[in-house]
Amino acid sequence: MYKLARRFLFALDPEYAHDLALNSLGLAAKLGILKPPLSSQQLTPRTVMGLSFPNPVGLAAGLDKNAAHIPGLAALGFGFLEVGTVTPRPQSGNPKPRLFRLPEAEALINRMGFNNQGVDALLSNIRSCKHQGILGINIGKNFDTPIERAAEDYLSAFKRVQGLASYVTVNISSPNTQNLRKLQGASELKALLGALASLRDECGRSQGRHTPIAVKIAPDLSEAELDDIADILLSEKMDAVIATNTTLSRDEVKGLAHSQETGGLSGRPVRARALAVIQALHKRLGGKLPIIGVGGISDADSAKAALDAGASLIQIYTGLIYRGPTLIDEICRALD
Numbered sequence: 001m002y003k004l005a006r007r008f009l010f011a012l013d014p015e016y017a018h019d020l021a022l023n024s025l026g027l028a029a030k031l032g033i034l035k036p037p038l039s040s041q042q043l044t045p046r047t048v049m050g051l052s053f054p055n056p057v058g059l060a061a062g063l064d065k066n067a068a069h070i071p072g073l074a075a076l077g078f079g080f081l082e083v084g085t086v087t088p089r090p091q092s093g094n095p096k097p098r099l100f101r102l103p104e105a106e107a108l109i110n111r112m113g114f115n116n117q118g119v120d121a122l123l124s125n126i127r128s129c130k131h132q133g134i135l136g137i138n139i140g141k142n143f144d145t146p147i148e149r150a151a152e153d154y155l156s157a158f159k160r161v162q163g164l165a166s167y168v169t170v171n172i173s174s175p176n177t178q179n180l181r182k183l184q185g186a187s188e189l190k191a192l193l194g195a196l197a198s199l200r201d202e203c204g205r206s207q208g209r210h211t212p213i214a215v216k217i218a219p220d221l222s223e224a225e226l227d228d229i230a231d232i233l234l235s236e237k238m239d240a241v242i243a244t245n246t247t248l249s250r251d252e253v254k255g256l257a258h259s260q261e262t263g264g265l266s267g268r269p270v271r272a273r274a275l276a277v278i279q280a281l282h283k284r285l286g287g288k289l290p291i292i293g294v295g296g297i298s299d300a301d302s303a304k305a306a307l308d309a310g311a312s313l314i315q316i317y318t319g320l321i322y323r324g325p326t327l328i329d330e331i332c333r334a335l336d
């Protein structure tokens with residue numbers, strides 16, 4: 001069934017197809033046509049970051065940037081959803097076209113640039129859908145906030161979203177916002193995460209509820225950089241790490257149409273690198289901090305490989321575009 005839908009969707013402009021698919025999903029959920037697969041509800045729940053996840057398969061950030069499609073996505077059987085990246089103020093992102101398919105490699109290249117309607121719109125969407133499941137909110141900085149003042153954006157976004165988030169993801173790894181990845185540098189990271197941890201703990205004390213923070217990192221880091229990051233995540237008392245975002249490398253897609261487009265590459269070509277990052281983090285963290293694995297997961301084997309490498313949970317994005325929603329059922333069945 002999805003093969004047919006995919007043939008139709010892939011004949012359309014990628015970003016238009018993306019919006020059409022999400023809107024159709026919402027309609028199907030409203031009409032009661034969509035039912036989460038049984039397999040997604042039959043697994044033993046896992047406790048990660050102090051939260052109980054009905055299954056370990058989550059939606060990665062970027063597909064639902066404004067939290068406008070939660071009911072449709074929830075009906076697919078995900079164990080958790082991550083919405084965003086949201087920035088404090090709305091912004092339109094980079095000029096179109098900014099999303100490209102590389103079907104031979106089951107990959108995408110995107111340079112969306114955090115196109116989103118801002119925190120206010122996201123919060124109002126979340127309030128109106130009354131979602132009961134686990135919801136991560138992924139935050140970033142506005143493109144026109146100078147990098148030296150990035151912490152102000154993260155702190156203001158955290159403050160606004162924490163009351164409605166099961167956990168908050170700090171995205172410092174998108175390749176499409178100038179200099180954003182510099183925040184992964186040791187001194188910048190320590191300062192940013194230290195400030196966020198203080199705010200998290202202050203909010204926790206005043207509200208009697210701890211909102212965990214996950215930090216999302218890039219796949220394009222050396223082993224030494226990964227070790228430094230792992231140490232800082234522990235010293236600044238973060239709650240989880242998400243590995244990984246898209247890659248700037250084109251080694252795996254040389255010669256393919258669109259491979260030279262600027263942006264982050266996702267899907268099958270990032271799988272091996274994401275797995276290596278999960279392994280390196282697992283070794284350094286020694287089980288002291290949960291890892292959420294993401295990057296190129298597109299079948300039961302790649303999902304199992306990420307979990308075996310040390311991930312407690314996984315997320316998917318590009319695999320969903322190429323394989324369709326039955327991917328969630330396929331993975332959950334294999335984990336049963």
Ligand SMILES: Cc1cc2nc3c(=O)[nH]c(=O)nc-3n(C[C@H](O)[C@H](O)[C@H](O)COP(=O)(O)O)c2cc1C
Pocket residue numbers: 060061062063065084085099108110112114138171174216244245246265266267268270294295296297315316317318319
């Ligand atoms: C079109 C597109 C938009 C994305 N937008 C975001 C984003 O806003 N924030 C973020 O943290 N990650 C974003 N990502 C990265 C994904 O969440 C994920 O980390 C990455 O694509 C690797 O997983 P995958 O191979 O399953 O797609 C985006 C990915 C794609 C393909």
